[in-house]
Amino acid sequence: MRLELVRRPEPSRAMMALSPLLAVALTVVAGFVIFTLYGIDPFGALYVYFIEKLTAWWSIQDLVVKMTPLIMIAVGLALCYLSNVWNIGAEGQIALGAIAGSILPIFFPDWHGPIVIVLMLLMGILGGMLWASIPALLKIRFGTNEILTSLMLVYVAGFLLDWLARGPWRDPNGHNFPNSRPFGDGQLLPVIAGQHVTISIVFALVIAVAAWLVLRHTLTGFQIAVLGQAPRAGAFAGFSRNRGIMLAFMISGGLAGLAGICEVMGPLAQLRISVSPGYGFTAIIVAFLGRLNPLGIILAGFVLALSYLGGEGVQITYGVSDQIARVFQGLLLFFVLACDTFIFYRMRIVRPVPASATVPEVKHGNA
Amino acid sequence: MDQANSSFSAGIGSAPLLATEGLTKRFGPLTACDHISLDIRHGEVHALLGENGAGKSTLVKMLYGALQADEGRILWNGAPVTIGSPAEARKLGIGMVFQHFSLFEALTVAENIALALPPRGRRELSDTIRKVSREYGLPLDPAAGVADLSVGERQRVEIVRCLLQEPKLIIMDEPTSVLTPQEADLLFVTLRRLSSEGVAILYITHRLSEVLALAGRATILRRGKLVGTADPKQESAKSLARMMVGSEVAGIERPSRPETAQKPRLVLKALSLPADNPFATALAAIELSVNAGEVVGIAGVAGNGQQEFFDAISGERLVAKEGMIAIDGQPVGRRGVNDRRRMGAAFVPEERIGHGAVPGLRLSENVVLTRHGTGEDISGGYIIDRGAARAVEERVGERFDVRRSGADPKASALSGGNLQKFIMGREIDRTPGILVVSQPTWGVDAGAAHTIRQALVDLARGGAAVLMISQDLDEIFEIADRIAVLSDGRLSPAFPAETMTADQIGLLMGGVHHGHDGASPAEAHHAP
């Protein structure tokens, strides 16, 4: 007896909706097992991990702060992956967004106001785009694999940021801490709720809804779908594959850059040697958990933001390494990918052929 | 090997070499093979006849161990056997030559053949390949890379690979579909020789002429059921066709060309295009003029530049000079595919899935594929007018009898024939002035093929210029008014169809260099 995949004639709509939920449920089960293996009360730990953070206003604020960059970046990545372009270097594009956006307040510390804020945001977007344009151009011009180049540039961006924050852009009055000078109010995003929820969450939600509309109703969305699924049909429709690659990298790089500068202009309030705790990679999971649908990504961003906070929670309460958050995130992506299989396939049990027929009897029949 | 010898001596007995009893295979609601019982005798050429979708491939896959039957059994020399895998089939003595070759492009001829045989020394294998291939008139260089071989040579590799297994039964799936008529004749010589040596051949085809020329017996399948076994000597092409299709075969209605409409609509002047990769064909100085009211057929064996030819005319690849291609007198060589569509051209590529249509998108979305740049019907501009696209989809579906499961399904949910009708209809619905189509009825059942061919003729007679690239000579003779042959990226002049024979086309297919073979009679192909 063995299992066999059978392609469904039409993708299952039920599984499309169910698959992410199932994946989250399986991750919780896996969490139960892991906590038990660690000798921790699994019910308590799961409560701390997944529920506790939703019960206090301050932690809900944290949640919103964390889900903002995740949503922004994941929306861009989703457009990329739908185009069958594999930008996995968002983490580097975040850094470049943060760097480019910080140029104004670092060189003109006294310049404040709404115009500066808008300019900083725009420069952040441009910075991310610029960094993303490198793998895009290399792919278009030389056919270089964008997965590897975009990832290599993450390391390069990290070193660049590190050098700036420790070297030329370090705060002269900062007691040698590897930070830039703190930015002033007129260089930061306005807080719209609580102590640190800035307007960037509105950006993220607007971007997600806009992306959904573009994908569903416009020629750009159609182009992304066609080029992503069937490049030859894309050429047949008169769409340029190269322009599609560039577009995907520009959007995803720009959004990652925006996320980067929003971190700097929000929770960090200065440029530091690190501006992201791996949002660029976690956003990959967000994109897939959201089934590459911008509206789904909003929900997925919430789940992954919770996984960060939950990790901190169990570290404080139970002394487990907060790296458990990354384990959960990785597991979640495993489960999403496995569950997605059932959108397109059914699992069938194949029983062996009845035993009546046997292997060649030719030999003795002929002898 | 020892087994193969022993079974040959025993094969003279009364039992047929291979027999099936009530062999049945179901895929979901579809019964691809419905209680098929047939027998194949030692050393006979047995034709398996049926149109696309009749269940031939499924039956053969069960005999070759690639599929397992749901019901029924297979007898080998009278004894029931289970053929669990192709390897077991080979062990029994069943070899197979695939229609879409199962070769490995990155490997050498010898490596390709080694994969189908029990392990043996490299040197010895190379020697054997050289010897056997020469013996059967299929010379091969064992060290050559398969990627560098022509289609005909690739088939040789398949056949030699099969022969080296010393099979008792060779299954051949539509082997002549990729050959020139002359190559096909040579193949028939080889097959007859094998048959005289006691090897049985199960020959799958939908070409009636080949059955008449080659087969001792013919089994006919229709919609998964066995219609009957016939003696081709007692039958005519017409009676076989009736058994195959199940009704009288309707001919294509071809009214004569209107005398007035002779103006050229699509003109190719010194059209050249360099190869864009090491395995592609370059186009060289192609001259052709397609006039209003006519269907011009481009014959040729696959891989002689058909893909490049289509891409150049459609504008998916731009050519060097504007003047190389003209639509209604306007040079368009440097203009993109949508520009050409706006000028009244329409295109249907060879590959349905992934080129002519996106499988994961709905039919209405596939309407948008070729209309978003022309402004016809779906006028929304940047915003896609889904309602209008749905309306086109409905219209095309009705007019061309596209059988769909539910409203506006994904393209992947349609059968090959239905999807081809849809794609064809999508373009004809635009009432184009020029239609360029590649392999219009490839893998399509007879009913759909008839609909499509009739639509092409009707479109032309309505004043459009139709350019049809096809490997199917029967199809070309059925509807083309003029015929040109594409060989190694060069196009012959277009001759009036009534002056051409299959032999002449075959010579042109081989190019001028090796057109020596005028003597051998081409009994397999007749111009209608």
Place this chain on the structure above:
Amino acid sequence: MGMLELQGLILTIITAAMPLIYAALGELVAERSGVLNLGVEGMMAVGAAVGFIAGYATGVPAFGLLAAIVAGMAMASLFALLTLIFVANQVASGLALTLFGLGFSAMIGDKYVSVPGLGLSRIHIPGLSDIPFVGPIIFGEDPLVYLSIVLAIGVGWFLFRTRGGLIVRATGDNHTSAHALGYNVVRTRFLAVLFGGGCAGLAGGYLSIVYTPQWVPNMTAGRGWIALALVVFGTWLPFRVAVGAVLFGAISILQLSAQGHGIAIPPQFLAALPYLTTVVVLVVISRNRMLMRVNTPACLGQAFVPDR
């Protein structure tokens, strides 16, 4: 630069190349079978952590290395399950494996961060190893250096001289045909991926047990990704991949030694060199489209579901 210093430099370059050689050779076999496993970094990280812990627990480096191999294979089988059985997207699954592996290794290695590692003694052949300069380089390496040479030759021999290798290459070139001829595509790929995982695990184990030797989270520092790039750079040929690994070992060591010599370039720029070089090397090799097209396994990254 003195002879002794040069000798030391060469020895470190060779050891620095080891993780890359092992990981890249393993990935090469997997890719030759048609599977693109982007999880090398994750498998290496888990190999490094598990190997370190097992070595620490037993005090026997060989046991640690063995555990690293097993850990890498366990990770690989997760990937194989996902991509070969569940036919999930290989790129996404590989990323998942890397993200999971980095997190998992950091979690289980949490308590071992400041623990001293084992190290692996170099071999010593009396007389030969004592020859000045060449002696230590040729006759005085650690055993895994010699094993890597055996592995490079062995992989080449396997792929191009044995039937098993022929089947692996055929599967990577055209899985439909391989299936039609009766070869088990999924099994072949499963084994190739497992081999890749074992090699990546060993590469990680080498890092934490022999090279550094200590455990630090994220200590793989992109080496798994560089190994992936090396497979492309070496156009899927074991010998070229091995040479590429040594070149990269040289670059990463030379930049370190340049930092040590206080060259007036910010250390971050030097540290970025191996990654920038990877980008440049990828560009140079992919410019040659002919070479790429001929050598890239045609089915690389494509899921296989036997049709009916």
